[in-house]
Amino acid sequence: DAGITQSPRHKVTETGTPVTLRCHQTENHRYMYWYRQDPGHGLRLIHYSYGVKDTDKGEVSDGYSVSRSKTEDFLLTLESATSSQTSVYFCAIMTGEGSTDTQYFGPGTRLTVL
Amino acid sequence: GIQVEQSPPDLILQEGANSTLRCNFSDSVNNLQWFHQNPWGQLINLFYIPSGTKQNGRLSATTVATERYSLLYISSSQTTDSGVYFCAVEGEDNFNKFYFGSGTKLNVKP
Numbered sequence: 001d002a003g004i005t006q007s008p009r010h011k012v013t014e015t016g017t018p019v020t021l022r023c024h025q026t027e028n029h030r031y032m033y034w035y036r037q038d039p040g041h042g043l044r045l046i047h048y049s050y051g052v053k054d055t056d057k058g059e060v061s062d063g064y065s066v067s068r069s070k071t072e073d074f075l076l077t078l079e080s081a082t083s084s085q086t087s088v089y090f091c092a093i094m095t096g097e098g099s100t101d102t103q104y105f106g107p108g109t110r111l112t113v114l
Numbered sequence: 115g116i117q118v119e120q121s122p123p124d125l126i127l128q129e130g131a132n133s134t135l136r137c138n139f140s141d142s143v144n145n146l147q148w149f150h151q152n153p154w155g156q157l158i159n160l161f162y163i164p165s166g167t168k169q170n171g172r173l174s175a176t177t178v179a180t181e182r183y184s185l186l187y188i189s190s191s192q193t194t195d196s197g198v199y200f201c202a203v204e205g206e207d208n209f210n211k212f213y214f215g216s217g218t219k220l221n222v223k224p
Contacts, residue, residue: 043157045212048210050210056210101204102147102162105157
C-alpha cells in the first residue's frame with residue numbers, strides 16, 4: 001500500500017467551516033496528489049506537489065489550498081467548506097521518476113458538508 | 115485537458131467469463147495506468163502501460179498509443195474482480211496532471 005495514510009477517514013462539517021485533510025507517507029516519495037471522487041466523474045485532480053513547498057493546481061482547484069512543509073505530509077484545506085465539496089478525497093503518491101511512474105492511493109476520506 | 119472515455123460503463127458477467135474493457139484518450143500520453151476500485155473503495159494499481167502489452171495472472175493490458183486507446187482483458191473472471199476499473203492518463207502537454215475516465219463498473223456473478 002506504499003505506506004499512505006489519510007486522516008480523518010470520515011468527517012461531517014457545516015457549511016462555512018474550515019477543514020483540513022492530511023495525507024501522510026512513509027517512503028519519501030517526491031510526488032503527492034489530492035483527488036476527489038464524485039459519482040459519474042471518476043477521480044479529478046485537485047492539487048499536486050512535486051517537492052517540499054512545491055505545488056501546482058489540478059483540474060478542480062477552486063476552493064482548495066494545499067501545503068507541503070515536510071516530504072511526508074501533504075495537507076488539503078477547504079478554507080470555507082461548501083456543500084459542493086461533499087465528496088470522497090483520495091491522496092496518492094507516485095513512485096519512480098520517469099519511465100515507470102506508478103500511482104498508489106491512500107484509503108480515502110469521506111467528507112460531508114451540511 | 116485530455117479527454118478520457120471508458121466503455122462499457124457497466125458490465126455484468128457470469129463467473130468464468132472473459133471481458134474486455136476499453137479506454138480511449140484524446141491526445142498523446144506520457145503515462146497510462148489502469149486501476150481497480152474494490153467494493154470497499156480501495157484503489158489498486160493494476161498496470162503502468164503507456165504502450166505495449168503486459169500480463170499479470172488473469173489480467174492483461176494493451177495500449178496502442180498511435181491510435182490512442184488501451185484495452186484491459188480479464189480472463190476467467192471471479193467474483194473478487196467486481197468493482198470499478200479506471201483508466202488514468204498523463205498527457206504529453208500536461209506533465210504530472212492525471213486525467214481519469216469515468217470507469218467501467220463490473221459485476222461478476224457466481
